[in-house]
Amino acid sequence: MTVLVISGGTVVRPGRDLLRADIAVRDGRIVGVGADLRRPFPDARIIDASGMYVVPGLIDTHVHLGGSAGLARSPEEFTSEQFELNLLSYLRFGVTAVLDMGGMLHLVRHWRELARLGELRSPRLFAVGPAFTAPGGHPVSTIFRDFPEEAVEMLARQVDDPVAAREEAAKLAEAGVDAIKIIYDDGEGRFPKLRREVLRAIVEEAHRHGLKAFVHIGSVGDALDALEAGADCLEHMVTEGDPGAVKRLMDAVAAAGTLYTPTLSVYGAMAELADERDLPWEGAERAASPALLRGLSDPVARKAFRERRKFFNGKLRNALENTRIAIEAGVRIAAGTDAGNPAVFHGYSLHRELELLVMAGLSPGGALAAATAGAAAKLGREELGAIAPGAAADLLVVPGNPLEDLAALGRPRWVILDGVAYAAGELWESTGGEDVS
Ligand SMILES: [Zn+2]
Structure with missing residues (x-):
């Protein structure tokens, strides 16, 4: 050797x-x-x-390998060449492991095999497989609205009672997922949310199979329920502008030792897409193909974002402020970006995430820890984030x-x-x- x-x-x-x-x-x-x-x-x-x-190699614990980081307007965003380039992008930017946060299990297996054979350059791939949600819940009725039924089945598990939920979780454990993802968010009343006892049943069943349960939450109330259900990590920063409520939540998260993945990059990207400037994201030419960037600069597509500029800026501001409260409360952060969403570029965006975490109050060393030891702890693979x-x-x-x-x-x-x-x-x-x- x-x-x-x-x-x-x-x-x-x-x-x-x-x-x-x-x-x-x-x-x-x-x-x-x-x-x-x-x-x-x-x-x-x-x-x-x-x-x-x-x-240590960096780890992004919240990515969507099925997303292009474009606006999903051209089939070129989803060719196997583009997928391979996305995976290579992680290595180019020093990201040596990623956790895919929904669907893609068959493709992840295929890519792992190609990488093992030396035919593909890819970071270590971890995957949750299909995410649990309520029937008609997010992202089934939102992002996947126009997807064919088979695709939705691949990407999500819609469950309504604890028994069926446990069965599905057990099947995913059997299928070899690395963790379980649960979406517990009603989009401020816009779509149905899992019942609390269903959420609890899935977390319990995940733990029974030795898997961690990561819960996408939308509000302080959701986060408190997820915490009580035994979630191992909360996904996405809450964006309420209520420092008192957020402080109480973050004290509870810190006391429970639960990890938090704020995905500030996705709030940052939305605010950037809403910006008047054409290409506000510095260095993006290293991160994405010219075609992808052209698509993201398309004035018609951008108009929809610009019309909600105030809303997106407010979300970013509150996400940063609430992350500051989390950091001050001593919540342990595991870095994750939501890469694959519009303008959240594969690989590159983890560096944006670290910058945003520093803006929110982490030291550079703390940000590095979030993308190494903290991220490895979330994966339950501590040997990945250490020297x-x-x-x-x-x-x-x-x-x-x-x-x-x-x-x-x-x-x-x-x-x-x-x-x-x-x-x-x-x-x-x-x-x-x-x-x-
Ligand atoms: Zn996500």
């Missing part, structure tokens, strides 16, 4: 002091962190990280100190996934990687 030594870099471990150390990797695992590891491994392949920083002997060899070599400038994370020079090192140039040229394990 060839050993890879990442030599001469500064190791960044969130919450701990910077460490000048080499990292030795063998067989997809970190086998050593310490001084001068070239010596015990004289035949190792060396990556010279002098003057650079080494961080220590025994941890997975998912690592980034970045050109600057992310604790001083988070932007360095968005430009990794090396991306190491499961012990396989990709130079940035290879990822951006789409040529072959080099297996060093």
Whole structure:
């Protein structure tokens, strides 16, 4: 087995002091962190990280691989080439693991197999499979409104009583999902919501199968119900402008040790789409194809957003403020973006998320922890978010100190996934990687 030594870099471990150390990797695992590891491994392949920083690979715990990040106006947004480019985009931006938050189970399996065969460049893929919702609930009656029935069946489980809900959850566990997703949100009365006892039954059944339950919520009331039902993570920040109620919620979330994924990127993207400027998102040309960006700039499409500009700006403002309350209450954040939604670009948007988390009050180190240790805790895969002997060899070599400038994370020079090192140039040229394990 060839050993890879990442030599001469500064190791960044969130919450701990910077460490000048080499990292030795063998067989997809970190086998050593310490001084001068070239010596015990004289035949190792060396990556010279002098003057650079080494961080764990980033994790996005809320993505929709079936979404294009466009406005779903052209079939080109959904070709297999585009899907492959979306997956590659994660690696380009240093994201080495993602959790798909709805449907796509068959495609995820297919992509995992292609990646295993070395035919596809993809981050580690985790998936919840179809999401639980009430009959006619979100997203069945909203996003999936015009979808054929088979597609809806693939994407959602509409359940109305605890017994049927448990059966469906057990079937998904059997089918090998990595977690269970539950939508508990009535869109301020616009669509039906799961009954509380159904929500509780699904969470319980998930736990009985050793799976975590992640609950999409729409309001403070939903969040309190989800918390009481035993949710492992709340998805999407509440957007009420009621600091007292939000404070009580976040104190309860912190006390329960429940994780929170605010998905600030999706509120940010909506506000940007509503903006008067044509291409407000800086750096988007690295993140998306010209056709996709043209689609997002289409004046007719943008008009619908611009007409609700005040609404979207208000949502973003409240989401940021409520995230600040969560952070101050000591709620642990697991980073997730809602990538695949309009202008929430695959890979790239995780860096927007980290910026927004810092705007909401996290330190850069706290934001990095949210996308590494916090995200790994949500997946129940702590070995993915750490740099220590025994941890997975998912690592980034970045050109600057992310604790001083988070932007360095968005430009990794090396991306190491499961012990396989990709130079940035290879990822951006789409040529072959080099297996060093
Ligand atoms: Zn989502």
